[in-house]
Amino acid sequence: MNAEQGLMENQGSDSYSAECEWNGCGSVFSNQNDFVEHVKDHTKDQKGPRRNCFWSGCDGKSISFKNLSRHIRTHTGVKLYVCKYVDQNGVSCNKEFTRPQNLKIHKLEHTGKIITYKCAHCDKAFKNNRDKLEHENLYKDPNYYRCPVVNCLKNYGHLRTLGEHVHAAHGENVWNKIQTFRNENNVENYGLIRMDEHGNLSLNSGGAGISNANQGVSVRKHFLYINYQKI
Structure with a gap:
């Protein structure tokens, strides 16, 4: 249990x-x-x-x-954030949340002022603008959050999940190098960044690692730090 x-x-x-x-x-x-x-x-x-x-x-x-x-x-199971709302009958809500953001969104249900952010390209709606913007990036390029590491090519729907993947699968130093390269070259689309088997970064207009997808390079051999190895 x-x-x-x-x-x-x-x-x-x-x-x-x-x-x-x-x-x-x-x-x-x-x-x-x-x-x-x-x-x-x-x-x-x-x-x-x-x-x-x-x-x-x-x-x-x-x-x-x-x-x-x-x-x-x-x-x-600890939920630190409790809704203190009391309705017209004196009934307290007392609903508990693990994150303050979730409590903030929940409170809007009591006031009837729920705000949603709708995608400009489809019917999906989001509770915050950041998630909406990340979703809309996928309409610019479905590979927007693709892992840049050669022969990996895993796609994600959000920057957070891409970052977690790179940290876990390839190592923290790889993520830091990618971020530095991205900032230095003013590149927003991760699908346009390619890291080869030697750790060298370059821009790839065709998407990350596409031309090298079948070279059989061992990503784990070159990039996986023992601290982040999946057990």
């Missing part, structure tokens, strides 16, 4: 039970604070700007240190 299941089963009662599923730990807790502190202790063994989550069934690899606590809360 994970923490969220435990919270649901014990909702409305004084009982609490949660099992730590970090790397097969299996410790069981009857107090949520003790459980949360225990899980935090597991994360302290890792160093550096990016960390891995070893929760059972989680594919959280190469998470930035500043986002780690928020990610861990998805496993512990």
Whole structure:
């Protein structure tokens, strides 16, 4: 039983039970604070700007240190942000959220002022303008968020997921080199950037790595840092 299941089963009662599923730990807790502190202790063994989550069934690899606590809360079930809205009958909402952005959007449901950002090219709508703009970039080029590493060519729908992929599959230094090259050459489209097997970067008007897709270059051999190797 994970923490969220435990919270649901014990909702409305004084009982609490949660099992730590970090790397097969299996410790069981009857107090949520003790459980949360225990899980935090597991994360302290890792160093550096990016960390891995070893929760059972989680594919959280190469998470930035500043986002780690928020990610861990998805496993512990802790929701720090509570809606304080009270309706005309004196009924409190008390809905809980793990992220402040989600609470902010939720509050708009009470006021009837929900704002959506509609794509200029299709019927999709988004809750924030940044997600809308990232989505619209795919209409400029479906390879806008393609991995620039030769012989990889994985496509993503958002910059965040592309960055997580490069960190996890090729190493943090590769992502930093790509960002530096992109800024120096004023290139927004990642599909136009190509990194060869030697780590050299160039502009490719045909898309990232297309002309080298069948060369059989071992991306893992050249780019994969042991710290970010998928287990």
